[in-house]
Amino acid sequence: MNLISLLLLLQVEEIKEKIENAPDSGYEIGIVIGTYLPFILLIALAYFFYYQAKKRKDRN
Secondary structure (H helix, E strand, C coil), X not given: CCHHHHHXXXXXXXXHHHHHCCCCHXXXXXXXXXXXXXXXXXXXXXXHHHHHHHHHHHHC
């Protein structure tokens, strides 16, 4: 098992524990959004840079 798989497994377990101990459903939604939003933003940023670089390459 590589390091990334181990870290993802630990993160999933931590998220499950937080959701189980959540006082209400609003807190659960906040945990999910706060966990996945940074990854979604990084993917969007990477796509933006890829698109800009491709567009620049096509101009030359």
